[in-house]
Amino acid sequence: MADLSIVHGSEEAALWPKRLGDLIEDQANSFGDRIAVITPWQETRLSFTDLAESSKVLANAMVRADLRLGDCVAVMAGNRYEYIQVFLAGGRIGCPVLPINNAYTPVEVLRALQRSSCKLLFIASNIGPRSLSAHIQNLISSYSENTLPDLSGIVGFDVSQQNQYVQIQGYGEFLATGALDEDENGFLESAQRIVRPLDSLSYQFTSGTSGEPKLSMLSHRGLINNARLVGNAMRLTPEDVVCCPPPLFHTFGLVLGFLNAFTHGSAIIFPSDTFDAERVIDAVSREKATALLGVPTMFVAELEVCEARKLEITTVRTGLAAGSPVSETLLTRLEDRFGVKGMLIAYGMTETSPVTFMTSLDDPRDKAMASLGRVLPHTSAKIVDENGAIVRRGVSGELCTSGYGLQKGYYNNEAKTKEAMRLDADGRLWMRTGDQCYLDADGYCHISGRIKDIIIRGGENMFPLEIEERLLLHPAISEASVVGVADQKYGQVVGSFLKLATNQSQPPDQEVRDWVRAELSWHKAPQHVFWVGVGGACPDFPKTASGKHQKYLMEEIANEALFGSSFRAMELPVRLGYSIFA
Structure with missing residues (x-):
């Protein structure tokens, strides 16, 4: 078996059997008034206790709005603290949260809400300089014409300041309906009690393996443990401050950013609602960030800002690069300019919650620079040929992964679920990634091409x-x-x-x-x-x-x-x- 392309991650440390609601309370008890979330552009700093209390009130407001286990809650907004509150509140009562891509047109937003059977939508008036007035007007028209039959309400994060959309309830007004003294009958407690770790915590639109957008259902168990294991690889502690420019509508920002920091008691900064390299560098400098996340284009822009300012960053000890190809030259520049001791590379797909392979701070330089790393704990991976047979080490084939992080399936799409996820002869479920890879003799994964047309x-x-x-x-x-x-x-x-x-x-x-x-x-x-x-x-x-x-x-x-x-x-x-x- 040693020469076959199949690897199994360590199982020494047990997976957490927690629901998000459990995690929220645990972190509040452990870290209390320590800062958890910083949004400089909103001049807001929230502690772990603040997040626990505000998410409980918001969850109660959702319950009073007649949301029940399994009802979808969608969010379209930039990186703002309210986004985190909605995610935590939905998780408390078992309502999967659907992040909507900030670049979606009004038509695409409508389709996303229809396909997800969304019950409640939270939306901002603007994302960066971009107005969402056309989106909101289209939603109001569709809502009135009953083309969104499942949608029971729209909440605006900042529309109450303008008072121009009478059909939309302001966020503050909605939050006020969740005052906990109005939960006299214990409806919130009952709603939280019935949530299970394998229930859906988030819905995410994904390409899957065929290029057709599908709605992936990701569980509390999968997302929480993946975030925790990635943070372990980054060696995050409560003393760390993570700077996260990637958007919350992606698993990078939501899971590898927020949830990653949250599981380790670390603080996280969202420098601006949309990416702004100047604000990222300002936040890193002001808050003395110790970890920086991003995709290559973000890092390039941030390096340009530092070079223009003749600024040296000295506090960043590690970082996480994912989302698109990363050149060795860029990694070297990050080490030289930011003083990063180890910029880690993460690989995965939305359907796997999301990371399956990751480099390590202990990897030899050649492996850290030229591979995707090794498989994460409690995860298995294999490379197969066109007939599904496992190939030898060093031979390219399709990468398939298995383990706790696998999605529950595609929402209302059994055919595509069966196409992407398959049982082997031993009854183990595998996810086809659509990526052509090979495993070397040491178990490091390398991509050799793409199978999926994307x-x-x-x-x-x-x-x-x-x-x-x-x-x-x-x-x-x-x-x-x-x-x-x-x-x-x-x-x-x-x-x-x-x-x-x-x-x-x-x-x-x-x-x-x-x-x-x-x-x-x-x-x-x-x-x-x-x-x-x-x-x-x-x-x-x-x-x-x-x-x-x-x-x-x-x-x-x-x-x-x-x-x-x-x-x-x-x-x-x-x-x-x-x-x-x-």
Whole structure:
């Protein structure tokens, strides 16, 4: 078995059997008035006791709003302290919390609420400089027209300040309905008592293995233990201060950021509601942060700020990089400029709560720089060929993982759940990652390619099929294929290969982008547009004998067209700890 590509993590330390409500009370009892959450942009500092008390009041307000075990609560907002309160309150009473992507258009938000059978929505008026007025107006119209039959209420974090949406209840007003002296009949206590560790704590939209967005159901047991084990690898203690620029709508920000720090009694800083490199550096300096989280594009921007200010950061001892490829050069710059003794790499996917492989502070430099690390405790992994047989060490195949962190399945999608999660002959359940990897002799995982057809722009996963379907609705486009094009800043950006419909004039590239942005998030619009046909990027779409588009050939055409002979000499990110942002 030693030469086969299957590994099992340590099981020495037992998993916690806790629900989130148990964890909240335990941490309040242990750490009390120690600071847990800092949001400098809101001038707010909350202790562990503050979080316990406010989440209990908010949970009671949810119960009084007729929410029950299993009812979905959604949030669309930037990194603000109220986001944490909603997550904790929902967890207390067994209401899974669905973080909504901040880049979603009004149409995408509506679809997300419909697909999740959302019962209660919390939403901000703005996220950074971006107004959500169009989203809110669309929600109000849909709510009135009963196209959101499950939705019973909308709560605005800051709309009460403007008093312009009479259909939306202000957050403060909603919170006031949860005054604990009104729980005379013990409804909150009853709601908390029936929650179980294997109940869903969070819903997350994810690419899965097919590129079609699905709703992953993640349990209290999976998320709490994954956060705890990642923090153990970072050696977090109550003396640590974690700076977390990644957004809370991703598992990176919510689990590897907040929940990670919370399980270890560490403080966490959310420097701004949306990423701002200047504010990150200000927060790190002011709060003397000891750990810094981020994706490569964030680290690059932060390094530029430090270099412009001629500032040396000396307090950061460790950090966590995930979400997209990380180059060795970038890791070295972080060590030199921030004085980081060990920048760790995490790999996983949303469906696994999320981390399965991670580097260690004790790893030899070559392993720390050129691998995804080794499997986490209480987790197993194997590499299989196309027939499902385990391959030898050093041989590439599809990575499959198993253990406590596996999702409960995809919400209302049994077919896709069975496709992604499979029992082996011994009755063990495995998750197919869709990633092509190999295990070396020491058990370190290396990515050798991608099986799933997905584009990863700065840690954000995008589904080509979704973009292609939108492009094909344009009257001038008869055929479309979307691929990932190399980019030194983001790793990949969207590129589209398009064929004109008969008797149509070629529209300007900007018109194509605007067409996509009218229905989809702005970052899904193609940054590069290539036309197929006489005089175009290629005479026809490269295809297999069966007529399928050969996307790898289109990627080569695009990269050669953009970078020429210099493309193969470019230093592009090489580490693929990317599915964290699935």
